[in-house]
Amino acid sequence: MQLTVTTWNINSVRLRIESVLRFLREVQPDVLCLQETKCPDELFPLKALRGTGYEHVVFAGQKGYNGVAILSRFPLLTREVVSFCGKPDARHICAALGPEAGQAAGLVLHDFYVPAGGDVPHRELNPKFAxxxxxxxxLRAWGGRRVSGPAIxxxxxxxAPLEHDVWSHKQLLDVVSHTPVETEALETLRGEAGWIDAARLLTPEPEKIYTWWSxxxxxxxxxxxxxxxxxxxxSPDLAGTVRKVEVFREARGWDKPSDHAPVTLTLEL
Known part of the structure; x- marks a missing residue:
């Protein structure tokens, strides 16, 4: 069985609903995980999305910022939202695939939107970076408890944790998203919990991989x-099933684009 899961920071699901619908029609992943939906739950475009064949949708939103959602061709058995830093931000949602998903049944999907951190890479001078x-x-403390079965x-x-995850490692060392304190934190929490970076599993450095363009x-x-x-x-038990990780760069050039491109993971279960 082949399972495809796409992640995409859409930067407002209502503003870019036509792009989402186009992507679902053209690429047709089994699951689409969205971030930065910027939409309160009562205004989430559920009817339009279900009209594309994605009947199973869970979401957590806020007006004007943050927001995460999971759209699936298969039933989603559970819905859980974890809050971090004592803030009710809509930055995480997870769900498990139902028995109709065949060999993927029970697989847990986690969808995250980590804070951007502002422009100044200094904890004391920038509350957003702190x-x-x-x-x-x-997330590091949480991650160690969660990889107990098949999970994505x-x-x-x-x-951007690695040297070749950015266009210029040297020039971006003092730029938020690639500072050593951030990259070390992300790689440490990933490694301690046992998560496998699927993109770099298939495409090791020094090959460049980008998913965002300013x-x-x-x-x-x-x-x-x-x-x-x-x-x-x-999760480690899925590492041998990873077949592809594709950046759908074309979407960055669509009308009124997000600055992020969709990234699709393909597993052979």
């Missing part, structure tokens, strides 16, 4: 100054 570091610390963790983790670049495609902020991790 929040990000605290979030990663709590995806999302906009807002950290809106500030007048010609993002030509400049190609990207970062790998969006991740797909699998």
């Amino acid at each position: 929040h990000k570091l605290d979030f990663l610390a709590e 963790l995806v999302g906009d983790l807002n950290v 809106y500030r670049s007048p010609d993002w495609a030509a400049a190609n100054k990207g970062r790998r902020l969006d991740h797909a991790w699998v």
Whole structure:
């Protein structure tokens, strides 16, 4: 059985609903995990999304910022939301695939949106950066308890952890998302919990991988100054099933795009 799971920071699901619908029609993943939906639950475009064949949807939203959602072709048995740093931010949601998913039944999907951290990489001078570091610390403690069975963790983790996850390691060492304190925190929590970085399992360094290109670049495609902020991790028992991790770069060039491209993980179960 082949299972495909896509992660995509959509940067407002209502503003970019046509892009979401287009992606679902063209790519047709089994599961789509969205971040930064920027939508309170009562305004989530559930009817439009279910109309594409994704009948099973769980979401947690807020007005104007954050927000996560999971859309699935298969029933979702459970829904859980974990809060971090004492804040009721909609930054995590998880669900398990139902028995109709065949060999994927029971597989747990975690969808995360880690704080971006602002522009100044200094805990004392930037509360947003302090929040990000605290979030990663709590995620580290949480992660060790969660990898007890088949599981996938995806999302906009807002950290490009490796040297070739950014267009210039040297120039971005002092830029939020690639500072040593962030990259070490993310890689430490991933390693301690046993999560496998699926993209780098198949495409080791020094090959570059990007999933995000800044809106500030007048010609993002030509400049190609990207970062790998969006991740797909699998539990150790799924490592041997990973077949592909694809960045759907085309979506970054669509009308009114998100600055993130969808990333699709393919497993052969």
